[in-house]
Amino acid sequence: NAGVMQNPRHLVRRRGQEARLRCSPMKGHSHVYWYRQLPEEGLKFMVYLQKENIIDESGMPKERFSAEFPKEGPSILRIQQVVRGDSAAYFCASSPPGGGATSGANVLTFGAGSRLTVL
Amino acid sequence: KNEVEQSPQNLTAQEGEFITINCSYSVGISALHWLQQHPGGGIVSLFMLSSGKKKHGRLIATINIQEKHSSLHITASHPRDSAVYICAVDNNDMRFGAGTRLTVKP
Numbered sequence: 001n002a003g004v005m006q007n008p009r010h011l012v013r014r015r016g017q018e019a020r021l022r023c024s025p026m027k028g029h030s031h032v033y034w035y036r037q038l039p040e041e042g043l044k045f046m047v048y049l050q051k052e053n054i055i056d057e058s059g060m061p062k063e064r065f066s067a068e069f070p071k072e073g074p075s076i077l078r079i080q081q082v083v084r085g086d087s088a089a090y091f092c093a094s095s096p097p098g099g100g101a102t103s104g105a106n107v108l109t110f111g112a113g114s115r116l117t118v119l
Numbered sequence: 120k121n122e123v124e125q126s127p128q129n130l131t132a133q134e135g136e137f138i139t140i141n142c143s144y145s146v147g148i149s150a151l152h153w154l155q156q157h158p159g160g161g162i163v164s165l166f167m168l169s170s171g172k173k174k175h176g177r178l179i180a181t182i183n184i185q186e187k188h189s190s191l192h193i194t195a196s197h198p199r200d201s202a203v204y205i206c207a208v209d210n211n212d213m214r215f216g217a218g219t220r221l222t223v224k225p
Contacts, residue, residue: 033213035213035215042205042215042216042217042218043154043162043205043207043213043215044215045213045214045215089160091162093162093164108152108164108167109164110154110161110162110163110164112160112161113160113161113162115160
């Protein structure tokens with residue numbers, strides 16, 4: 001089990017281009033969470049998804065950002081028309097059915113992150 | 120006021136010292152997480168707590184739901200424990216503390 005896989009690990013884009021970040025959850029995990037860490041700042045929740053459903057997107061910027069978790073394939077965080085302020089590390093985490101509040105296990109597993117640099 | 124407050128922000132210790140990092144929160148939660156972010160940026164989930172106390176190796180995490188407070192303790196600290204420790208509370212979405220930067224000197 002390779003854990004939570006994020007790619008690309010590093011992405012460079014010019015202003016106005018699109019960025020697509022992918023996250024494959026751990027085997028058996030059906031819940032995906034995206035977080036953003038701006039330079040010199042803490043982690044911030046963005047969006048919580050289950051297969052084919054957005055459960056909570058209260059942390060997503062209203063424009064240019066979207067996320068999906070299709071029935072097949074990885075979750076995708078898409079940023080359109082990137083600006084320099086989008087430069088950050090984007091982390092994905094996954095958890096099994098039942099979410100993060102049930103058993104005694106450390107049910108949140110993080111990916112290594114995708115670092116987006118906007119020139 | 121942040122919903123999740125951690126203290127201290129920075130902590131320097133000598134190898135072998137007992138470390139305590141505190142987290143206070145102001146919202147109702149279903150669980151609290153302690154995360155470790157390594158200097159390279161990777162994040163590891165250390166504990167998830169909804170009550171009581173958990174121990175894993177030299178790490179101990181406690182939570183007092185009534186007081187809305189959690190502590191992370193590291194016994195016999197080691198330079199490899201140097202990292203940023205982040206408290207996160209789960210109430211349908213996650214809210215994070217600003218992190219505590221721990222440096223353990225040999």
